[in-house]
Amino acid sequence: MSNWDDVAERVVFNLEISVPDFQSAVPLKSKILDFGCGYGRVTNQLYGLGFRDLIGVDASESMICRGLNAFPTLDLRHLSDLPLPFPDQSFDAVITCAVFTCVPDQTERVKILDELHRVLKPNGVLYLAEFCSDDGHKFTSGMGVSMWHSQPKVIEGMLTSFEVELLKAVQSPTMSGHFSEAIHILARKN
Template sequence: MSNWNDVAYKVEFNLEIINELLTDRLPSSSQVLDFGCGYGRITNQLHGLGFKNITGVDSSLEMINRGTNEFPYLELNHVMGTPLPFPDESFDAVISCAVFTCIRDQKIRANVVSELLRILKPNGVIYLAEFCADESVLFTSGVGVPMWHGTQADIKSIVSEFKIEKSLVINNQTMTGHNSKACHVVARK
């Protein structure tokens, strides 16, 4: 089995956030954390939307190295696990794109959400964009990385401690070209 360091220069992620779900809720001056930023693709998308106070963090050093080369103007940081190196209530928003897809263990997911709650300001926004399926499934991706595709209800349950404002499912191919679905959930603390 591979890990993200092994495939950092081979993968091209394709799940994107829906711009309006953020721009309608956040001023561009917001402090935004791209949690599990990989090589910074979503961090760069946020930058292009006019957000300037963006911090990206990822547990894969090779992904961060790739992102630093591709997007030298972004703040991308290698951070291993939790707790995150930020004070309580540091961010107006946390974006997590295809991160929980990579966290197969429910206890670890719960610990991560608890940490995201800690660093999010009151009334802060959390945006999850995750691959999903009609039934929850554990599998190994085409690049050899262990994955989980939950149902829309599974994805919403990740942020059950938040007030959900929007949840929708759209068709989206996986990074290996398989037809799939993606669940987008926006919630507030």
């Protein structure tokens, strides 16, 4: 994760989640994992919406340090590798925002999804907000981080052990200020 560590102090993430969609599927008392939480931007947004049982994990220690400085009340944890340090069926919901976007390897993505599936309770909600593109391109961002804006069908195709309940395509600014397609998916563990 050294690339993310290098930019952790100055990067500003901006992909938005769809709050009404998330709130309609995830009750306030839910135990939620924000996987790839970065500096806790979305975790803190969820806290502000009234969710209290939140854990954010990220592979970049510097991101977590920044998050703990900015939001000392949040439970943000550095995670050096999988498996996740949580028992099976621990969470009512898992959220990822622009995380699979930064995992340019399909095998690695599937490994992560298997873990997210394991820690979700039966019928638990998986909410993904990810950048994508119709032609699916891999590139290195201006910050030197590998990215994969994969085709929406590739992202949806990874969710074989989930039931997709909602899929929305939107346009969103990227970190570099360009606009890109993004996808919001709300799925439930089968």
